[in-house]
Amino acid sequence: MFEASPSPYLAPFDGSFKVAEATTKPPENAPDKKQAKKQLRLIVDELYELQKILYAHDRYAILCIFQAMDAAGKDGTIRAVTTGINPAGFQVHSFKQPSAEELDHDFLWRTTKRLPERGRIGIFNRSYYEEVLVVRVHPKILDYQKLPDPIDLNEIWRKRYQMIENHEKHLAQNGALVLKFWLNVSRDEQKQRFLARLDDPEKHWKFSKGDVEERAYWDDYMEAYEDAIKTTSRPWAPWYAIPADSKSYMRLQVASILAENMKRLNINYPTVKPETKEMFAEMRDILANEGHE
Secondary structure (H helix, E strand, C coil): CCCCCCCCCECCCCCCCCHHHCCCCCCCCCCCHHHHHHHHHHHHHHHHHHHHHHHHHCCCEEEEEEEECCCCCHHHHHHHHHCCCCHHHEEEEECCCCCHHHHCCCCCHHHHCCCCCCCCEEEEECCHHHHHCHHHHCHHHHHHCCCCCCCCCCCHHHHHHHHHHHHHHHHHHCCEEEEEEEEECCHHHHHHHHHHHHHCHHHHHHCCHHHHHHHHHHHHHHHHHHHHHHHHCECCECEEEEECCCHHHHHHHHHHHHHHHHHCCCCCCCCCCHHHHHHHHHHHHHHHHCCCC
16 A cells, blocks of 8 residues: 655654644745745646646546645645646545535545546545544534534544544555645744735735634644644555745645655556557558558
């Protein structure tokens, strides 16, 4: 089964991940914004070629999951990484508040419907992890989920981690490469980005009162992220905690990690049998001589 590409931002698989040890800032020797953008363009070109092989090989699917606090840069990162890739080769789905129909199913149902087929890259902007993140921070949400009583708050998160891990292992065993990115923005940087939105009329649509209200639960969210990541980061479904205070560096790292993991897949353009090559030669002769008779 697939094993994740190494990275300084790869969350360990032994349950030792700690939010306090995960940096939000790029290293001192990181490329500047201009250099990072140049390097990103090269990697996107590489992803374009890798995606073509993935599609032709048609044995694997790739699922990229993005989770983050508000204003961490999920939308911009998804755009930056996928710009230049054939749009027929990937699909993006955002998961917000569940609908009435979705609440009538188990919490994995709505995302399972959106899984990428073989040969394609699927991107989840938020995902089933919301069920152990925002729902854990605001457990009153459980009242609307029509779960069988009683709900044991000491047990439900552990059970959901187990369901998620089993789900991701099932996907991996059936040819899905599951890559999970936590865009790790600092509280101070989030504040500055919120202020920038308030100062820019063209970004007012991105802002809501709830964005500020959720900051009061910052420590609760960090605890929820830590437990989710350390419990579900596995070689076949790794978590990468990407520093998000620099958008250009964050995007470069996400693209690099995606490319490196795709290279670890045993994918190639399909080859044809000798008899098919003979048929090709005949068809070439027919086409070459067409109109010469």
